[in-house]
Amino acid sequence: MTHPNSAAIREAALRPLDGAGAGFWALLTGLSLITAWGLAAWGYQLVHGLHVTGLSDRIFWGTYETNLVTFIGLSYGGAVVSAILRLTGAEWRSPITRLAEATALVTLLIGAVFPVIHLGRPERLWEMFTRPNLSSPLVWDLIAVMTYLFATMVFLYLPLIPDLAAAREEYAARGGPRWRVRLYDRLSLGWSDAPQQKRLLEWGVGVMSVLIIPLAVTVHSVLSWAFALTVREGWHSTIYAPYFVIAALYSGVAAVVLVVAAFRRAYRLQSFIETRHFRYLGFLMLTLGLTYLYFTFSEYLTEGYANTRASVEVLGLLLQYRFAPLFWSFVVGGVLLPVALVAVPRTRTAAGVTSAAALVVAAMWLKRFLIVVPAEALSLMPGGLAAYRPSWVEVSITIGAAAAIPLLLMLFFRIFPVLAVWEMEHGGVQGVPARGDD
């Protein structure tokens, strides 16, 4: 394993901080406009109320709940790549950890807005803090998401400290923009690479790596319980918590692949992020995809074989009738095709794995939609199917939120180094005593 030398790493990490090209500004403007459109749609909804959505008393949760689960799920890639790979001492991860952790934070921030967007009275959200009913799964959601969000910030910040010190030195030497020197100075907390600081940092990152995994598991478990703890056929299932967690890991790794591919190209990081990184992430994705398919199969077989009326109706909707085109698109486009792209050596390239990841992210949104909506479409009382079509407001807010993710990442990596410089130079902060490069 050959690391480019320190100077090259620093150069590659700090260079993109200034001198944005025309392409950057064009993309930034485009994404900002889309995000602004989404925000405007939300404003419209705040003024007019939830009747501007396609929701009804029968299908009372739809696109927003799908987005909430999807976007928060995307943040799991950070936990896997940074925490799990860090704990298992997988050295190859170090050039992509910063990207993975930032993706986690940004997707989580966006995802955490949807519980607010979906409320009928968002201005009363504070009541969940002042008079929480602890037996409500939604209160568990709130606690879990807030804790996870805080942990994600800390997890991103800790390994960033030495890099910020490096950036401070760089800009101080250049006499470069005052605000940057000030910002880096403030945030690097007087880091001077002292042995004591190094020990503390390694300890902190190690603790966070361990903590972030159960926290991540908690978040998607409680999200699943908002559905599974009801008595609805299609929701009321003991498999839901791990099923949601696997889904989040699967889409989360895919999100990391997409972000890594984009920044690798835009910031010309090919000498650090190689094809093997895509291959390894691809294998992770493949494993998680097959696990997810296995869970799906187990869930539907258990439900369907019992052959009760309600289970037959839900499964019929999903596998044969109204939602079947969406469901089979998910199976083929969201699992089989991506798995094939990774499994076949010829397509196991950066481009192949990135295409697979794009399919996974899109299809996992669809899968969440298929979890939320069909179970509601069926009546619990004597009655027919209910229909739901997302309105332009819901579509706009969704697209706006999706655009906000690359937008925030672009802004983030204009200010913070895209590579984990210190980790790469020192062979990784692992929570166990640092090893040298192998």
Add this chain to the structure above:
Amino acid sequence: MVSGTAPRDGGPPDAERDGDAMADELKQHSPEPDGSGVMTRRRFLSLAQMVGAGAAAVAAGVLPLESLVSAEGGQPGGAETKVKHDWVMVIDQRKCDGCKKCTEACQKMHYLTGDQQWIRVYETESAAGQKSFLPRPCMMCENPPCLRVCPVGATFQDDEGMVLIDQNRCIGCRMCLAACPYEGRTFNWNDPPQPPTAVAAKGTPEYPVPQVKGTAGKCVFCVHNLRAGKLPACVDTCSMNALYVGDRKTDLASNREETVKLSAFLKENNAYRLKEELNTQPRVYYIPGHGELLEY
């Protein structure tokens, strides 16, 4: 626009008119049973009132609704001796012809939109092809799933076990719509119809009129009527007399026409409850049937 004229009885509370009506009822009330075995509705309701010492304040009826409700717990001498009711509803499917007048009366009483059916009439068909109607108010479960899931405790059970919503607290997350196995909840997606200001300026959990946009709503058993010694709007409107409201404490139930002994009535007619297997313990009983008593 919802019609502004109030129904004759059981309509939106109107302090003066209610007071007069109540006074008349009390004057006409005879302490002796009429000996026919079937008591009049007036008799039942008076009995129900007399059970509680709170009856004095309730029966006075001259108070505007809000003070009446707030007086419930703390009227002089009433706090310790007040006997709580144990309201239930009985729905006789042998009589229901599916006319949906109950739904309309409820919507008029609570100023609901056409889609919001707090008592909804479903049509079912048995394996033998017999059609029957299933009016579904709130089940007022003793073990309500909607209550557990509410993140801010906006859904609560009052001291008589009535499951009510504080719409000034509800954040509109719709978790209760997800949890209710009877689809008993509605959501105010849009601006609710506004009653004339004389009826109610601001809703209470007992009489949630007007509804609050962005919050959940549901049947409240017309608790405000019950406490004023009147029948719920649906019961009072059912031309087939298929709906009864009862009190398990006094063991009496009444429709517009007759009062029956609740426990015997349920037992003799094989009453059942919806989705018993869910252990929600509904307060609504059904007498199975498919309209065979329509000609009575």
